[in-house]
Amino acid sequence: MNTNSNTYTFIYASVLVVLVAAVLAFVAGSLKTKQQSNIDTEKRLHILQSAHLATEAAKASNKNDYVASQFEQYITRSYVVDYRGEITDGNAFDIEMKQQYELLKHKLKQELRLPVFECTLDDGTLLYVVPCYGLGLWGPIWGYVALKDDCNTIYGVVFDHKGETPGLGSQIATEKYARQFVGKQIFDKDKFVSVSVVKGGARPNDLHAVDAISGGTITSNALQDLLFMSLEAYVPFFEIKTKQ
């Protein structure tokens, strides 16, 4: 057979494309739910970790199930608030923080949809877990901040990143770094100050500052900026909650 004729080449290419497309569509389709549940699990785990929960996740035999059940147990309520801090409709879990970040950056406050997760600990303590998002040195940095019910004191934080420099900037994702934030306050009396990340080390007993990462100055600055920007958007909501 002449494998170089036009007809043959054309038929060959068509058959190949159809075959490959079919195989790929099948593979992608059958793995879709599994992939989505991995993504959801990671998000749930981050929310729980900011409140120092789900500590056994790495050891759990079925991580997805374990995280889902912990999430069910501790995250008692979740809702979406607008820029005035009032609850509006929407599913908190499905909100993409990247979009909210773009809105904040372009000062389109009216369109903001900000998720809030209420977490109830075993002893009945109520925590508000809110997300933060911004750009680091190489790519996005995101995380969750768990605040006590005074909407001021930080109970815990968790950060993650796409590609900060390994060993330097990437340390923001470690538990050791996150521990620094515990007990810090985001309001100075009634004024919103967020938590600053100080190069060369924060003064001891400074309630509004933590140490920067040595060798990770840009990541640290980015972290400070994104914390300020993300938490500031929630200030109206915090004010409503504290007046109640």
Place this chain on the structure above:
Amino acid sequence: MENIINIFIKSIFIDNMIFAFFLGMCSYLAVSKTVKTATGLGIAILFVLLVTLPINYLLNKYILSAGALVWLSPQYASVDLSFLSFIMFIAVIASITQVVEMVIERFLPSLYTALGIFLPLIAVHCAIMGGSLFMQERGYATIGEATSFALGSGIGWFLAVVAIAAIREKLTYSHIPAPLRGLGISFIITGLMGLAFMSFMGISL
């Protein structure tokens, strides 16, 4: 606008395709024996990056990414074809290089003789594919940003390959331990150049 310039500078010096991500190392090592061939390949890469990246950007934005088909009809909002992106990108790159080759051959014969032998190689060049994948991964917002990234990465690659070629030409006159000759020393020099380029890190405009 400031964003576009920022991406441009960053992709030349900080996110340099060779020194930060090692993309295109094979051809980089193969052609960097003389400055002349290195220049030829460098320009070819720059050119193909500049053509393929905007096309792949549009492809990604209007066809491949999740919910991208909404412009056809709102009922396609849940369609996510991103699993096809590798194959689409490589198909675009392979066909564009073919077209570019034919166009240059027809209209710019002198450029064709200079670049000719490199163009078929570029279809499977990591830096080109990497450019498209980074564009998708980093989610550049506009076609302007994507194009400026393409231009910056292309220039970055060009600079790197010409610089190492110049060093390797000089290297002919030095006494290198025999087992390190050729490939080994090229790797080490590239590493040292990469360390030098790292001092650009943290620049932002």
Place this chain on the structure above:
Amino acid sequence: MFKKIFLAPLFKGNPITVLTLGICSALAVTVKLEPAMVMAASVTLVTGFASLIMSILRNTIPNRIRIIVQLVVIAALVIVVDQVLKAYAYDASKQLSIFVGLIITNCLIMGRIEAYALGNKPIPSLIDGLANGLGFGIVLTVVAFVRELIGSGTLFDIPVIPHSWYVANGGFYENNGLFILPPMALIVIGLVIWVQRSISKELIEKQ
């Protein structure tokens, strides 16, 4: 005969250090052992199966679209690997990010198809592909081992340097952060080549 096909690429015909194929997409993932080994396994599988498929198809492919057919087959295999990683090894796939996609343009795969699979029977082609993938994986693993051990003081994320050795705990040791930076991958591989060529002198390049 199979034994020879299998053993050659592991040392004397190693794709990275001798043939200089497939360096591009590989070195950026050598900061830690785990992603490096996932990468090595992915490349091995793709190389093996791409060689196998192309060898089966070798007499039917129209010459004019040969390269495109190869690319389509490789890209399809890589997409399958990427999807499986996202489903079953989510953390590793996050670390590898775009470098899974870059397996497509790994010259090693194309190189083995052109040089071997298109002229040989399917089974030897499969073995040749897998062995070259493994040869590639060995270098990746060695580089990652050195970089993780010296750079982070861990192996597979498990600390191996005694805790009390660190300066922070009153010891004398500090991790060498230099090894985490991308350029050190190149320098380490340069040193690997030095060692290999000192052992087998016939690989030394002529002046």
